[in-house]
Amino acid sequence: MLLFLPLPLELVLHTIHCLLPSGSTSIHHPSSPITKALLSFTLVCHETRRVALKLLRQHCVHLSPGERLRSFLLAIPTCPDLRTTSSLFLAPYNTPTIDDQPTAIWIRELFYFSNTHLRRLVMDMPLRSLIPENDHLDVRHILQAGFASLENLEEFVSVQDDLFLEPEVNGHGFPTWRHWPKLKHLALYQAKTDFIFWWSVARMPMPERLVLTRAVIEIENVKTILFEHADMAARRRLEIKFIGNNKEYNLSAMGAQLTWEEDIYPEEKIEMRGYKWRSEGGCGTSGACRVAVGEWAQLGKLWNINGLKPQH
Incomplete structure (x- = not known):
């Protein structure tokens, strides 16, 4: 027997506990x-x-499609521990546009419920599908209020854009992520890297890693802005990575400020690197880049990618 x-x-x-490696994100x-x-x-x-x-x-907590988001929120009254969610993947839109007021309200309520404990957020939402002039339902303002409340967020990845929500004046606007004082890791897609962008990076209290995929390079004196406006004495090392290819990233045009080669600034406080992304299908299409970055973000490996430097 x-x-x-x-x-x-x-x-x-x-x-x-062995199902997840120690320190896994x-x-x-x-x-x-x-x-x-x-x-x-x-x-x-x-x-x-x-x-x-x-x-x-x-x-x-993987809230995609939108039905999962609604079910998650409806479960909170009977399962209040859901408020303590610390990591989240959010892709609630089932259509190519965010012009959907009910979904925007659900997202705002989700962030109001979870902002005390939420530390990591990977977002795949087509925010640039709705420009301010066409936002008749105030969707962008509703979403912006929700995102601005994430005061404890430490890691943020936007797979489809640069978190395009703030109102612009003369074509410029301060980024929403400036509201997050504890933010350490930031990844954006097709960010417009103008003076306001780099000034906002410089004023971040705790930045460690910045990943920019197919960024729109609009300014050359990056080093000057970062050093003039940041408290370098109190700052830890800041690592900035650009992901793209040679055709879209003529980084050498930025002169001594940034090249494809490793460029470490005085006292090793800032490190900038440019990478040519090598994956099946390459980075020749926006879809290939978004898929690759989104997968790496969900695996928790985006911040430690080791891309291939192109040959000059």
């Missing part, structure tokens, strides 16, 4: 084996449920 002895609880809990899709395994552990016993739910809130 075979006897099946239960495993010690400590061993079971250790198994749960990944965000897993609902179909991921890790997500499914954690959901299974919520059914074993009270203690495994507690640990698994905590890890689910940290690594498996």
